[in-house]
Amino acid sequence: MKFYNSISGEEFMLARKISEAPVKISRLKAFSLVELLISLALGSMLLLSFTYYYSNYYVVWQKQKEQFFLQKEAHQLAHYLQQHIQHLGYQGNNKEESNFELFEKDNQRFALNSQCLIFFYDLNGDGCLGKRATKKALCRNGQLNNTKDLAKEVFGFKLEEKEIHLYADNRFENCLGEQCKTLLDSCENKWTKFTSKEEYLVDKFQFNWKKQNELMQIELTLSSIKDKKINYHLTVYTYLLNGLTQ
Secondary structure (H helix, E strand, O other): OOOOOOOOHHHHHHHHHHHHOOOOOOOOOOOOHHHHHHHHHHHHHHHHHHHHHHHHHHHHHHHHHHHHHHHHHHHHHHHHHHHHHOOOOOOOOOOOOOOHHHHOEOOEOEEEOOOEEEEEOOOOOOOOOOEEOOOOOOOEEOOEEOEEOHHHHEEEEEEEOOEEEEEOOOOOOOOEOHHHHHHHHOOOOOEEEOOOOOOEEEEEEEEEEEEOOOEEEEEEEEEEOOOOOOEEEEEEEEEOOOOOOO
């Protein structure tokens, strides 16, 4: 019995060539210890450089953030001061039996000295200093003051221990005669804190007349509690909308 190979001659020769072909083994080139150390050194330098520049950026950003905070606070304070100072001495039209003269000193409705600035004006426009007891009530009975909530229309500002304080003394509501005139001498009376040393320090807080009884200059310097080298200085001017002698 004859057996025939199912593989043709050409196919057999091709298979033989493939089986006899040499196998090439590629060798991967490895890093030497020196190359590895150089790579690590370069990587470390890049990391240190990035850390250094990021650290500097963060410090600058924090300083700018604190500077902007002081700037915002200074302008808000100045705006508040200007809002009230521009009305210094104002009195509403209903001046019958006015009590303003009870509190005036030397015909003035303010006192400015090295300690504080105190002034008053008719905030609610009813013609009295303080609020009338009723709509038709008089501001005074002879030399006796007859209004309530007097302190709401008296404004005082002073700097004490790096903090701004506001006037908050309401004991003049029932004052009589000469006692009323001591209102403008109240730099040492009851005051309340307006700013806090926990947020920032007030290094300078000063009022000066640039034009007597017409234009007032306000100087304000705030400094950071985080970095004393960071501060912000502001100078603003306020025209009085009303004459000081009414």
